Amino acid sequence: xxxVNKLVLGTVQFGLNYGINNQSGQVQQNEVNKILQLAEKSGxxxxxxxxxxxxxxxxxGRSLTENHLQFQIISKYPQSEENVAxxxxxxxxxxxxxxxxxxxxxxxEFYQSHPQLWEEMKQLKAEEKIEKIxxxxxxxxxxxxxxxxxxxxxxxxxxxxxFDRQFDAYxxxxxxxxxxxxxxxAFLQGLFFKDLNSLSKQLEPLKPYLSQIRSYCAAHAMTIxxxxxxxxxxxxxxxxxxxxxxxxxxxRNNIKVAAHTTEVDELANxxxxxEAFLLNPSNWV
Numbered sequence: 001x002x003x004v005n006k007l008v009l010g011t012v013q014f015g016l017n018y019g020i021n022n023q024s025g026q027v028q029q030n031e032v033n034k035i036l037q038l039a040e041k042s043g044x045x046x047x048x049x050x051x052x053x054x055x056x057x058x059x060x061g062r063s064l065t066e067n068h069l070q071f072q073i074i075s076k077y078p079q080s081e082e083n084v085a086x087x088x089x090x091x092x093x094x095x096x097x098x099x100x101x102x103x104x105x106x107x108x109e110f111y112q113s114h115p116q117l118w119e120e121m122k123q124l125k126a127e128e129k130i131e132k133i134x135x136x137x138x139x140x141x142x143x144x145x146x147x148x149x150x151x152x153x154x155x156x157x158x159x160x161x162x163f164d165r166q167f168d169a170y171x172x173x174x175x176x177x178x179x180x181x182x183x184x185x186a187f188l189q190g191l192f193f194k195d196l197n198s199l200s201k202q203l204e205p206l207k208p209y210l211s212q213i214r215s216y217c218a219a220h221a222m223t224i225x226x227x228x229x230x231x232x233x234x235x236x237x238x239x240x241x242x243x244x245x246x247x248x249x250x251x252r253n254n255i256k257v258a259a260h261t262t263e264v265d266e267l268a269n270x271x272x273x274x275e276a277f278l279l280n281p282s283n284w285v
Contacts, residue, residue, distance in 0.1 A: 004043050035247070083117075160238070183238050192210065
């Protein structure tokens with residue numbers, strides 16, 4: 001199946017040195033230009049960013065303007081002393097946009113202690129400055145909190161990959177309610193590609209599962225990228241799959257995989273990670 005239209009270009013690397021397997025550092029502006037040009041040409045419609053991603057919004061705004069590129073843009077409200085309207089105004093100024101496709105709460109715990117920020121986001125939507133509002137989540141407890149409190153949202157983003165499938169049980173209900181579902185961490189922030197002999201002591205417990213992926217890929221003549229990305233793209237409940245890249249060749253490879261995904265449910269059914277704590281990169285020391 002061709003799922004290039006489901007790819008969402010993550011842009012944290014455009015503003016920060018990001019990812020456990022990143023060896024090239026923050027992406028430079030000329031490479032940002034090449035990546036965005038290829039993305040638009042290939043049919044990728046959506047960019048994901050945040051005011052918390054260093055200079056990412058600035059890099060995007062500059063490239064979009066100079067190269068006359070058009071995308072749907074999703075940004076996020078971080079933990080901030082400034083109100084939502086102020087941070088949002090700063091974001092659209094940096095991005096050289098008049099409005100955004102989506103705007104997400106970036107830090108769920110901050111939202112729980114400052115619930116009024118959701119009302120501020122709803123106001124921006126009412127003013128038609130944002131088409132869709134929602135949340136960036138890390139676990140199902142956060143989603144259950146929203147459901148229990150009957151919070152109405154348009155879009156969610158959460159981690160989903162061969163190791164982390166905690167949201168599976170919620171996907172049918174979310175789609176039934178018309179929620180747009182975006183997932184991130186298809187490669188677990190690059191951990192799937194890391195040399196198994198260079199894993200930190202903390203991540204050693206994940207080595208057997210990583211070996212399972214490698215063995216399966218070798219037996220089926222596919223790359224780790226094909227395997228991991230196909231798994232997420234093939235899920236019919238998922239609307240958008242974030243991919244972050246350090247260079248244009250990585251994006252080209254992602255597009256190639258998305259254009260011809262492979263069935264890998266057999267592998268997914270074999271993997272059950274018991275060390276759930278290690279599936280959240282924020283817990284990595």
